[in-house]
Amino acid sequence: MADPVTNVETSSARQDGTDDVIQVKDLHVHFHTALGVVRALNGVSFNIPRGKVLGVVGESGSGKSITGLSIMQLVPPPGRMESGEILYKEKPDTAKPLNILSLGRHSDEMRAIRGDDISMIFQEPMTSLNPVFSVGHQIREAIMLHQNPNEDEARAQSVDILQKVGMPNPQRIARSYPHELSGGMRQRAMIAMALSCTPALLVADEPTTALDVTTEAQILELMRDLQNDIGTSIMFITHNMGVVAQMCDEVAVMYLGRIVERATVDDIFYDPKHPYTISLLRSIPRLGTNRGQKLETIKGGVPDPYTTVTGCPFHPRCPSFMPGLCDTVLPVETIIEGKDHHTVRCHLYPGSTPEQVADGDGRVTGTSGTAPNTGRAN
Amino acid sequence: MVNFIIRRLFAMVITLFFISIISFILIELPPGSALDAEIARLQALGGNLNLSQREALEERYGVNDPIHAKYWKWISNAVQGDFGNSFQYNMPVTQLIWGRLGFSIMLAGSSILFAWLVSIPLGVYSATHRYTIPDYVITVLQFIGVAIPEFLLALVLMVTFESVGGLFSRDMETAPWSFAKFVDLLEHLWLPVIVVSAGSTAWLTRVMRANLLDVLNQQYVQTARAKGLKESKVIWKHAVRNALHPLIMTIGGVLPALIGGDVVASIVLNLPTAGPVFINALRNQDMYLAITFLMFFSLLLVIGNLIADLLLAWVDPRIRLE
Ligand SMILES: Nc1ncnc2c1ncn2[C@@H]1O[C@H](COP(=O)(O)OP(=O)(O)OP(=O)(O)O)[C@@H](O)[C@H]1O
Ligand SMILES: [Mg+2]
Numbered sequence: 001m002a003d004p005v006t007n008v009e010t011s012s013a014r015q016d017g018t019d020d021v022i023q024v025k026d027l028h029v030h031f032h033t034a035l036g037v038v039r040a041l042n043g044v045s046f047n048i049p050r051g052k053v054l055g056v057v058g059e060s061g062s063g064k065s066i067t068g069l070s071i072m073q074l075v076p077p078p079g080r081m082e083s084g085e086i087l088y089k090e091k092p093d094t095a096k097p098l099n100i101l102s103l104g105r106h107s108d109e110m111r112a113i114r115g116d117d118i119s120m121i122f123q124e125p126m127t128s129l130n131p132v133f134s135v136g137h138q139i140r141e142a143i144m145l146h147q148n149p150n151e152d153e154a155r156a157q158s159v160d161i162l163q164k165v166g167m168p169n170p171q172r173i174a175r176s177y178p179h180e181l182s183g184g185m186r187q188r189a190m191i192a193m194a195l196s197c198t199p200a201l202l203v204a205d206e207p208t209t210a211l212d213v214t215t216e217a218q219i220l221e222l223m224r225d226l227q228n229d230i231g232t233s234i235m236f237i238t239h240n241m242g243v244v245a246q247m248c249d250e251v252a253v254m255y256l257g258r259i260v261e262r263a264t265v266d267d268i269f270y271d272p273k274h275p276y277t278i279s280l281l282r283s284i285p286r287l288g289t290n291r292g293q294k295l296e297t298i299k300g301g302v303p304d305p306y307t308t309v310t311g312c313p314f315h316p317r318c319p320s321f322m323p324g325l326c327d328t329v330l331p332v333e334t335i336i337e338g339k340d341h342h343t344v345r346c347h348l349y350p351g352s353t354p355e356q357v358a359d360g361d362g363r364v365t366g367t368s369g370t371a372p373n374t375g376r377a378n
Numbered sequence: 379m380v381n382f383i384i385r386r387l388f389a390m391v392i393t394l395f396f397i398s399i400i401s402f403i404l405i406e407l408p409p410g411s412a413l414d415a416e417i418a419r420l421q422a423l424g425g426n427l428n429l430s431q432r433e434a435l436e437e438r439y440g441v442n443d444p445i446h447a448k449y450w451k452w453i454s455n456a457v458q459g460d461f462g463n464s465f466q467y468n469m470p471v472t473q474l475i476w477g478r479l480g481f482s483i484m485l486a487g488s489s490i491l492f493a494w495l496v497s498i499p500l501g502v503y504s505a506t507h508r509y510t511i512p513d514y515v516i517t518v519l520q521f522i523g524v525a526i527p528e529f530l531l532a533l534v535l536m537v538t539f540e541s542v543g544g545l546f547s548r549d550m551e552t553a554p555w556s557f558a559k560f561v562d563l564l565e566h567l568w569l570p571v572i573v574v575s576a577g578s579t580a581w582l583t584r585v586m587r588a589n590l591l592d593v594l595n596q597q598y599v600q601t602a603r604a605k606g607l608k609e610s611k612v613i614w615k616h617a618v619r620n621a622l623h624p625l626i627m628t629i630g631g632v633l634p635a636l637i638g639g640d641v642v643a644s645i646v647l648n649l650p651t652a653g654p655v656f657i658n659a660l661r662n663q664d665m666y667l668a669i670t671f672l673m674f675f676s677l678l679l680v681i682g683n684l685i686a687d688l689l690l691a692w693v694d695p696r697i698r699l700e
Pocket of ligand 2: 205
């Protein structure tokens, strides 16, 4: 999949001096189920800038979780990574990034990355801690595995980190079992566990969705603080645009297994380009809008996962649908003129068809799913 | 914890008290008694048994007392370790039961152990290699294990391994206990253990597989993987421990079930266990022998349940022993 036109934008040196911890290139993940093949990811390409928070948003089923799990190589069977690359750069001066997908799922190298370099927290704090081990034990387990095999020191370290995540009585919490803690406390414990080895990247899959708003605000603030402290990059998966505004530096919008728009958080909110992003933003309730006015929803539903839509996958629901183009040709990623790293996959913007790419019209960044040389029909 | 055990022991005594009343009434209920049989035997031997002799016997066994008086007589002796006499064998019940119960408990214990040692690894393998050929093979073996009658399995094994049954070789049977006798016992024990535990092993394998599949879908298993733990550690440390509950619960019921269930196996395999003697005692209305066995089976049941509860609390901190 070494496509020469790939990654004009995502090349690791950026003008502001930062680089990317992770670069995902043209990732395809399929689930081979009894009912057929589910194409969960159809060529996902994006980068996670070092020390930044990248929000990943999109409707249910758009592939956000699978993207996160791919980075950990934890996609559950029958899911399979069909192709693509995930390049991981541990430090800014790492000479050659490591392609995570070249490591075996169960290999020692991969396990050394999980929990140490890259860690993950999940949506359900109620079920993501093992009920039969104490919180301290579960945190200690990661520390002893990656950093310090000495049990007593690991114990002290785990109490430290529990203190850092704002636990009132860390010693006691370390000894308690998950069922003795509230949802918010459990999510703090999860965060403590995930950050215990100071990872370069934290994948947070809807970490606050199951919490009430007050607790959610506390957890978000905690994550923001810790992120500033430790400098960990975060891939923050959510479907809540309000949380995006609060947490994220940059945003990737996903639709049906593809990134359809990628921009800074300001651009996403104040100058969204993709019709899908625009409708997503319209469906958030706002203070000050007229009462009784109906909230806009995106018309239609997400197509069922077994069928593939020809052309732009959003065209059946798109308010700006252009017959003859949108339903036949898959748009490729184009850069928005005059913007910093703002890309979109939509025919409303020049350079979105493979022909234009071949003519050198428009600058292409992503990969083209319909390009004949990939041999992958959509 | 200690408090819990004390309270449970107290509850056990009460439970056993009620069981003793109910079983006593049930066993007294049918007309006639082993005494009639005994009298018939004496008559056949020595001709006429005169009335006074007969009354003396009836007096001794308290045949004509009201039932609560009989019960009281029996229970007050029983708590002191005197369980009365067996009419059939014409000797104190205590002399009859200990050896038999001992072998039964040993057989049941070994069978549970065997069932666990086989079913846990097989169940785990089956669950982690779902829909592979070994999984199908294990599944078929399970169905066979559940379906095959014990006597048939016993016969098949006896024929295959040219065994004559029993727990000892002929020359060891009456020998006093020694290391050689113990080794001899172990050499004979495996066959009855397989026969007795085949059904529960198969069943527990199935239970283990289903449970583990459930647990493997839990988020905390993914969390353990995300930590970088080895897959074997994820399975054996984080998943299996959460799948053990139903297996532990079975200890409560399995103990007496195995002892009851070993009757057929014991008869076919000629084992000196409690089952066959208990059945005989019931058939011949040998009431003191029968009720003593019954009480010990009940005792094992409540002890089994206590052990199960303690193990469960040890495995899962969510279960409080308060
Ligand atoms: N185990 C599985 N078997 C089959 N298909 C799956 C499986 N897991 C995920 N998928 C498919 O992958 C696609 C993406 O799923 P994913 O969980 O990443 O969605 P998501 O964006 O995280 O949604 P949500 O907001 O609901 O969490 C979905 O279409 C789903 O049907
Ligand atoms: Mg998800």
